[in-house]
Amino acid sequence: MAKSKPSTLRRRQVLVTGAGGFIGSHLVDRLVDEGASVRAFLRYTSRSDIGCLGLSPIEVRSSVELVFGDLRDEDAVSEAMRGVEVVFHLGALIAIPYSYLHPREVAETNVMGTLNVLMAARRHQPARLLHTSTSEVYGTARRVPIDEDHPLQGQSPYSASKIGADKLVESFVRSFELPAVTVRPFNTYGPRQSARAVIPTIISQALWRSEIELGDVTPTRDFTYVTDVVDGFVRAAQADGVVGETLNLGSDHEISIGDLASLIIQLVGRDVQVRTDPERLRPPASEVRRLRADTRRAAATLGGRPQTSLEAGLTRTIEWMREHPNLFEPERYGI
Numbered sequence: 031m032a033k034s035k036p037s038t039l040r041r042r043q044v045l046v047t048g049a050g051g052f053i054g055s056h057l058v059d060r061l062v063d064e065g066a067s068v069r070a071f072l073r074y075t076s077r078s079d080i081g082c083l084g085l086s087p088i089e090v091r092s093s094v095e096l097v098f099g100d101l102r103d104e105d106a107v108s109e110a111m112r113g114v115e116v117v118f119h120l121g122a123l124i125a126i127p128y129s130y131l132h133p134r135e136v137a138e139t140n141v142m143g144t145l146n147v148l149m150a151a152r153r154h155q156p157a158r159l160l161h162t163s164t165s166e167v168y169g170t171a172r173r174v175p176i177d178e179d180h181p182l183q184g185q186s187p188y189s190a191s192k193i194g195a196d197k198l199v200e201s202f203v204r205s206f207e208l209p210a211v212t213v214r215p216f217n218t219y220g221p222r223q224s225a226r227a228v229i230p231t232i233i234s235q236a237l238w239r240s241e242i243e244l245g246d247v248t249p250t251r252d253f254t255y256v257t258d259v260v261d262g263f264v265r266a267a268q269a270d271g272v273v274g275e276t277l278n279l280g281s282d283h284e285i286s287i288g289d290l291a292s293l294i295i296q297l298v299g300r301d302v303q304v305r306t307d308p309e310r311l312r313p314p315a316s317e318v319r320r321l322r323a324d325t326r327r328a329a330a331t332l333g334g335r336p337q338t339s340l341e342a343g344l345t346r347t348i349e350w351m352r353e354h355p356n357l358f359e360p361e362r363y364g365i
Contacts (some may be wrong), residue, residue: 038268040065045114047071047101047147048121048162049094050081052223053215056256057118057263058083062090064264071110071121074098082222085354101143108150116267117159119147122195125226126166126188126312127365133187140191141198148202151210160267161199163214163276164192165252165321174284175324178214178276185316196276203274211272213263216280216323220256220343221350224357225364229253229344232291233351234360236298243363245310247288252280252323255343258336265332272331280323281336297344309363 044061048054049070061068072080078098083091099106101121111117122140123129129136144161151159168176169183184190202208219229228244228251235242262279266272285293291304311317329335338346351358 037064039116039264041067042115043067043069043113044116044118045069045071045111046118046120048119050079050083051120052082053218053256053259054120055082055086055222056220057120057260058094059086059090060257060260060264062093066116068093069095069097069110069114071097071099071107073100073121085222101146102138104146104149107143107146108153111150111154111156114154115157117147117151117156118162118263118267119144119159120162122162122192124164124188125365126186129186129188129191131365136187137191137194140188141194144195144198148198148208151208152202152206157209158267159208159210160263161195161210161212163196163212164189165214165216165278165280165323166318167193167196167214168321170319171321174320175282175322176278177324178278178327185318186312209273211266211274212276213266214276214278215259215262216252216254216278216321218256218259219253220347223256223347225359228287229290229294229347230351230358232294233298233348234358236294236300236302237348237351238355238358238360240302242291242295242302242304243307243310244287244291244304245307245312246317247291247304247306248286248319249317250284250286250320250322251290252282252284252321253290253340253343254279254281254336255338258338261334262328262332265334269332275327275331277328277331278323278325279328280325281340282323282325283340284320284322285340293341294344294348297341297348307363
């Protein structure tokens with residue numbers, strides 16, 4: 031999407047939960063560029079790890095207020111929101127394979143963590159709360175492209191937790207007139223993404239291994255470059271007439287995982303074979319077979335469309351990963 035101007039975020043106090051994540055760190059970069067005063071809520075570790083924010087430019091990191099805590103701690107969330115005018119809620123546990131192993135932790139973080147954000151928003155009354163959903167809440171497409179009225183299907187503990195979070199946001203809009211809008215990104219990719227996700231998994235193996243191990247290569251996904259997704263977030267935080275809405279953020283194109291791997295191999299320029307690793311297969315009824323976004327509502331209400339083609343975005347991501355080999359372990363299957 032083309033950059034939204036003029037910005038209404040300049041000099042406004044903004045909170046980003048999940049600021050140390052892949053999308054969150056890129057959003058922080060953009061918000062600093064917009065002139066916002068950014069408070070980054072980060073999950074505490076004994077190393078004070080700031081996650082992907084450590085990969086942001088130094089001028090971004092030096093201008094951001096870091097607040098450590100846990101979304102499951104109501105007091106920590108409320109204190110982080112004090113004095114804030116706009117909230118971007120991205121914090122979540124997002125790995126689907128991890129949700130098979132630890133569904134309780136995923137549910138507590140994603141559902142109760144979101145409830146804590148909503149309760150804090152009622153207390154501190156920001157002008158806008160932007161909640162991050164996921165295309166996984168739709169499950170396998172019953173119709174294509176998938177519009178925002180498509181049925182929700184909990185095909186993994188992760189997707190079920192996000193459905194619960196989305197419905198809590200909807201309930202607070204209807205019950206308490208909370209000024210919230212939900213954005214629903216489809217598959218986001220780009221620099222800084224971990225090998226937990228499929229594109230960096232394929233790229234890292236294509237760059238540094240003799241073969242690529244994947245799960246099922248027949249499902250299709252709708253991939254959008256991270257800066258285009260971030261632009262949708264920023265537009266949704268400023269647009270009129272979107273409170274209570276849910277907006278898909280995607281490209282309105284789909285590609286199978288097998289074809290994606292072939293394209294990446296071509297761009298990397300190495301002769302690498304693809305094989306199926308049974309460990310990477312989802313349970314059959316949990317696998318989402320097809321995703322393709324209907325983006326007409328977002329285009330009509332937010333303006334603009336993604337500007338980065340899949341080939342251009344993959345090329346940028348490959349170049350970035352070549353420059354950061356120490357961040358990847360292509361021999362290990364990460365969940």
